[in-house]
Amino acid sequence: MLEFAKLHGLGNDFIVFDGIKQKLPSYNELAKKVCDRHFGIGADGMIIVEESKKADIKMVFFNADGTEAPMCGNGIRCFAKFVYDNNYVKSRDFTVETLAGIMRPRVYIENDLVSKVKVNLGKPIFDTKAIPVATEENKFIDKEIIIDNKKFNISAVSVGSIHAVVFVNNLDDIDIEKIGPIIENHKLFPDKINVNFCQVIDEDNIKVLTWERGVGQTLACGTGASSVAVISSIVNNTSKCVNVHLLGGTVKIEQEDDEVYMTGPAKLICTGLYNLN
Numbered sequence: 001m002l003e004f005a006k007l008h009g010l011g012n013d014f015i016v017f018d019g020i021k022q023k024l025p026s027y028n029e030l031a032k033k034v035c036d037r038h039f040g041i042g043a044d045g046m047i048i049v050e051e052s053k054k055a056d057i058k059m060v061f062f063n064a065d066g067t068e069a070p071m072c073g074n075g076i077r078c079f080a081k082f083v084y085d086n087n088y089v090k091s092r093d094f095t096v097e098t099l100a101g102i103m104r105p106r107v108y109i110e111n112d113l114v115s116k117v118k119v120n121l122g123k124p125i126f127d128t129k130a131i132p133v134a135t136e137e138n139k140f141i142d143k144e145i146i147i148d149n150k151k152f153n154i155s156a157v158s159v160g161s162i163h164a165v166v167f168v169n170n171l172d173d174i175d176i177e178k179i180g181p182i183i184e185n186h187k188l189f190p191d192k193i194n195v196n197f198c199q200v201i202d203e204d205n206i207k208v209l210t211w212e213r214g215v216g217q218t219l220a221c222g223t224g225a226s227s228v229a230v231i232s233s234i235v236n237n238t239s240k241c242v243n244v245h246l247l248g249g250t251v252k253i254e255q256e257d258d259e260v261y262m263t264g265p266a267k268l269i270c271t272g273l274y275n276l277n
């Protein structure tokens with residue numbers, strides 16, 4: 001039996017395992033098993049807590065399909081709540097090693113427990129070689145591509161995770177189950193990509209539907225919301241502090257001195273024992 005906790009950030013849900021005090025089996029198989037909504041506990045992703053040599057603590061993240069992903073915005077808020085509430089870290093500001101570099105969460109406490117987390121996600125990366133995007137150009141911003149006989153304007157950015165950002169006039173017109181996977185697996189994106197369909201409401205508010213690489217449609221995506229805010233401030237001139245409204249709720253994204261800050265809730269659903277056999 002493995003001890004686990006299940007948390008969510010705006011309905012983006014995760015199984016968290018302490019990998020310091022218990023021995024875990026191969027992470028990708030474990031992720032597929034525990035994330036299964038019928039045969040497992042059910043979640044969009046799996047998070048492992050590990051010790052770090054470079055930061056206060058390390059977050060390892062896997063998608064529901066068993067692939068490892070560099071970072072997760074909603075996930076790191078849940079991770080921050082888990083490690084602070086369980087005394088792995090003592091300070092309300094701490095550093096977390098991820099595959100996308102060191103992230104800096106700050107936790108906010110209500111009734112002695114973390115209720116909200118603000119995370120410094122660092123500087124967005126536009127370099128098409130780093131994301132990667134299969135193009136000769138250095139940046140991929142507001143480019144027209146044809147999908148399913150319709151024109152879409154797409155931008156690509158990395159804010160820890162890699163994202164395609166697609167602005168549309170009306171989200172009700174988007175068949176996400178159809179278009180999401182076409183963009184996720186498009187030849188422009190050799191490592192696949194997370195996809196965000198967005199509708200600007202006004203200069204401070206943007207509505208988003210998320211299609212995630214390795215998961216499918218999710219209720220929210222923190223790095224996705226951050227990518228949308230960054231691209232929208234360039235393409236649509238929206239403000240540097242916006243509310244991004246997702247199916248699971250709202251996250252606040254601020255851009256200050258070129259760095260991106262995401263603030264949103266993190267909630268514990270339950271703790272328990274997972275039967276490995």
Ligand SMILES: N[C@H](CCC[C@H](N)C(=O)O)C(=O)O
Nearest residue numbers: 069072073074213221222223
């Ligand atoms: N849901 C996450 C992002 C997960 C990204 C993952 N699906 C990938 O393959 O990069 C978030 O809140 O930022």
